[in-house]
């Protein structure tokens with residue numbers, strides 16, 4: 208059996224970027240993906256919050272990230288549909304304008320508070336009466352699936368192998384992982400990188416490893432191309448998703464994550480919408496914390512709630528055709544990804560937990576690949592999975 212330098216498990220945006228960056232470092236790479244229809248990347252808005260760095264590390268990565276996005280289509284030789292557009296973070300009437308603005312003051316490029324009338328000038332579809340104002344900032348945007356495809360094409364052009372198969376287990380010999388198993392075949396590698404989003408957790412749990420990697424179940428509505436036009440990406444200024452992620456990833460919840468069928472928090476709904484260049488729209492998003500990977504979800508009820516929430520702000524979206532979708536979004540306890548060697552097991556690496564990957568993942572993948580072949584990088588070392596292991 209041929210032994211490659213790296214097997215990368217998972218072809219969401221994390222695995223796609225990592226596998227490409229590794230072949231660029233002259234590594235032989237096999238990318239294996241189950242082609243799940245419910246990856247976080249598949250239903251992502253694709254927004255690039257390059258303004259949102261808060262410390263030296265995240266500011267540097269956001270800046271490098273947006274510079275990379277600006278030339279990524281050229282580099283990969285395929286369109287990511289990169290553009291810059293307005294992000295309007297709408298403020299509901301029950302929220303205080305100044306207090307909301309204060310929450311954004313610490314970002315590298317702080318969004319600016321604007322009136323409801325100015326927000327409606329920017330986005331004519333907004334309902335003036337439903338908002339008290341908005342925070343405005345320039346945001347980047349790509350088509351998430353096209354960006355994955357662009358990485359994949361460039362990866363294959365550089366000699367990377369890409370197969371569709373579900374990894375059912377890892378090959379462990381003593382304290383070393385030497386490859387992966389699929390239903391039809393085993394594959395050998397010197398390093399196995401797990402970039403399988405929420406599925407990274409059960410893949411590692413099968414080896415008896417509990418990693419501090421968590422997930423929410425996200426529900427959205429996906430529309431076909433529609434006639435109306437949205438100028439901006441709309442999201443709530445007082446978003447509840449990041450607070451939810453912080454709450455359910457506290458160390459005291461760790462035992463509950465190992466127990467199936469646990470609901471760790473009440474669901475939240477952050478009403479938002481983005482239109483892609485083909486005219487289709489994603490309307491989001493309900494986030495639920497359920498420890499089971501495939502819980503039974505109330506699709507009809509969720510769709511009605513999503514439609515009601517977005518119609519209040521963007522009335523034209525009330526009756527657009529569209530279908531309910533479900534996917535999972537992974538995250539870690541401190542907002543940074545979990546990357547690099549899994550302590551105590553040779554040959555096993557993580558590359559997951561990117562809750563908002565489009566801002567920082569591109570430079571992280573590039574620097575990680577260089578670090579993995581021997582280049583020193585203190586920034587990558589702050590994100591190593593080892594920070595959560597004793």
Ligand SMILES: Cc1cc2nc3c(=O)[nH]c(=O)nc-3n(C[C@H](O)[C@H](O)[C@H](O)COP(=O)(O)OP(=O)(O)OC[C@H]3O[C@@H](n4cnc5c(N)ncnc54)[C@H](O)[C@@H]3O)c2cc1C
Pocket residue numbers: 216217218219220221222239240241242243244245246247248249250251252253254255256372373374375402403404405406407410425427491492534535536537559560561562563564565566
């Ligand atoms: C509604 C919504 C809006 C979002 N908006 C934004 C946004 O604006 N900006 C932003 O940066 N982020 C956003 N996100 C988050 C984000 O885009 C995703 O969570 C992210 O793309 C995760 O990428 P990933 O590669 O880590 O995981 P995933 O995309 O989940 O990919 C995991 C991959 O692993 C594969 N896999 C799983 N198990 C196996 C197995 N056993 N064998 C082989 N392959 C396997 C799957 O097929 C899949 O392709 C949003 C998410 C949602 C749901």
